[in-house]
Amino acid sequence: MERQxxxxxxxxxxxxxxxxxxxxxxxxxxxTQDTPAGFWYGLWHxxxxxxxxxxxxxxxxxxxxxxxxxxxxxxFGFLLGVIFIWGGSSHVSCKSTVKxxxxxxxxxxxxxxxxxxMRKLKAWSADEEPSIEDKDWDEVCKKAEAKLKRKIRxxxxxE
Numbered sequence: 278m279e280r281q282x283x284x285x286x287x288x289x290x291x292x293x294x295x296x297x298x299x300x301x302x303x304x305x306x307x308x309t310q311d312t313p314a315g316f317w318y319g320l321w322h323x324x325x326x327x328x329x330x331x332x333x334x335x336x337x338x339x340x341x342x343x344x345x346x347x348x349x350x351x352x353f354g355f356l357l358g359v360i361f362i363w364g365g366s367s368h369v370s371c372k373s374t375v376k377x378x379x380x381x382x383x384x385x386x387x388x389x390x391x392x393x394x395m396r397k398l399k400a401w402s403a404d405e406e407p408s409i410e411d412k413d414w415d416e417v418c419k420k421a422e423a424k425l426k427r428k429i430r431x432x433x434x435x436e
Contacts, residue, residue, distance in 0.1 A: 308343055308345040308346070309345055310345055312345075313343075313346050314343040314346045314351055315346070315347045315351060315354070316347070316350040316351060316353065317354060318343065318346075318351065318354070319343070319346065319351035319352065319355040319356075319357075319358065320354035320355070320357055320358045321354075321358060322341075322342065322354075322355055322358060323354060323356060323359040323360075323361070323362070324361060324362055325358075326341055326342075326358065326362075327362070329341045342355065393414060397414065
C-alpha cells in the first residue's frame with residue numbers, strides 16, 4: 278500500500294515538474310523583437326534544453342531556442358547553460374585516460390607480484406636456497422602474516 282502511494286506521489290511530482298519546466302521553455306510569447314530574451318534567459322534555456330527538446334517532439338509550440346533574443350549574450354548564456362548541465366566532452370576523455378593509467382599501474386604491479394610468487398614457488402619446489410633478494414621478501418611475508426592473524430583475531434573477537 279505504501280509503495281503504491283509512493284509511486285503516486287513520485288508521478289505527481291514528476292508531472293508537476295515537467296509542467297513547470299514546460300512553462301519556462303523557449304518560444305514564450307513574452308519575448309518579442311521589442312523585448313528579447315537576454316543572457317539569463319539564455320542560460321536557463323540552455324539548462325533545460327534537453328527537456329525542451331523532448332517536449333518539442335510532442336508539442337510544436339515549445340522551442341528549444343528562443344528566436345527573439347539579444348544575440349551574442351543570449352547565445353553565450355545558452356551555451357553556458359548547456360555546458361553546466363552536460364559538462365562538455367572533456368570529462369569523458371580525462372576519466373578514460375586516468376582509468377587506463379590506473380589499470381596500467383595495477384597490471385604492472387600484478388605482473389611483478391606474480392613473477393615474484395612464481396620464483397618463490399619454483400625455489401620452494403626445487404628446495405633451493407633463497408637468494409638475498411628473497412630474504413627481503415620473507416620479511417614482508419612475515420609482516421603480512423602477522424597482520425592477517427591480527428585482523429582474523431579481531432574479527433573473531435567481534436562475535
